[in-house]
Amino acid sequence: MSNTTRTQIPAEVNNFYDRTLLERAMPLMVHLRWAQVRDIPKNIGSSTIKFRRYGNLVAATTPLTEGVTPVGSQLSVTDITATVKQYGDYITVSDVLSYESEDAVLMEAAEILGDQNGDTIDQLCRDIMCAGTGVIYSGSGNTDTAHVNTGDVITLANLDYAIATLKANNAKKITRQVNATTGYNTSPIAAAFISIVHPVIAVKIRSLAVAANA
Numbered sequence: 001m002s003n004t005t006r007t008q009i010p011a012e013v014n015n016f017y018d019r020t021l022l023e024r025a026m027p028l029m030v031h032l033r034w035a036q037v038r039d040i041p042k043n044i045g046s047s048t049i050k051f052r053r054y055g056n057l058v059a060a061t062t063p064l065t066e067g068v069t070p071v072g073s074q075l076s077v078t079d080i081t082a083t084v085k086q087y088g089d090y091i092t093v094s095d096v097l098s099y100e101s102e103d104a105v106l107m108e109a110a111e112i113l114g115d116q117n118g119d120t121i122d123q124l125c126r127d128i129m130c131a132g133t134g135v136i137y138s139g140s141g142n143t144d145t146a147h148v149n150t151g152d153v154i155t156l157a158n159l160d161y162a163i164a165t166l167k168a169n170n171a172k173k174i175t176r177q178v179n180a181t182t183g184y185n186t187s188p189i190a191a192a193f194i195s196i197v198h199p200v201i202a203v204k205i206r207s208l209a210v211a212a213n214a
Contacts, residue, residue, distance in 0.1 A: 029118050030196055031125040040084060047084040052077060087120055089113065134169075136162050154201065156208050166193055 040049050055076035064070060091109045137143065139152025173191040197205065 024112070024115070026115050027119060027122070029122040031122050031129060034194055034196075035125050035129075049082050049084070051080045051082070053080070054078075087124070089116060134165075136165065154204060154208070159205070159208070163193065 138154050138158050175191045
């Protein structure tokens, strides 16, 4: 008696198809965490928002004279404006594709657009931050990004100078953190300035700190 095998009857399905899709790699959204986010009300006739900052007064180091009214000081105001712009995208899906495909195409497309939305906002926020004029470049005598060469790597001297510059301009450190509890895997840290760096640069900075401690 001979056996009938798959040689005579091919497999009905060549491969098992797993409907659970592989996770997509998404960047961490870090820049928007340190931005001021404001909503502009509807129907106000403008797409521009104004932020106002009052300047500090210089120290009053001149003694007062009895019976004499001092000249006094005036407030200084700095206005910064921002204009709202629209950004968007869409994905075209035919009715045939959504009917025949084994994937939940529309749901996946919605999630992809949502991730794109977050990535877009984060990059726009990054571009605004990087457009500032208070910039310190690595290397010697560099005053523009185009001047920085591959050998102009970050050093402890660059970091010390950046920290000193922030302190000299009365920059405020981050002091509030989530306290460590049994419900959160966190730990308290000392007051510090915020720095956003590329993962490769973070490795370089850690090596600088190790070398300094050694």
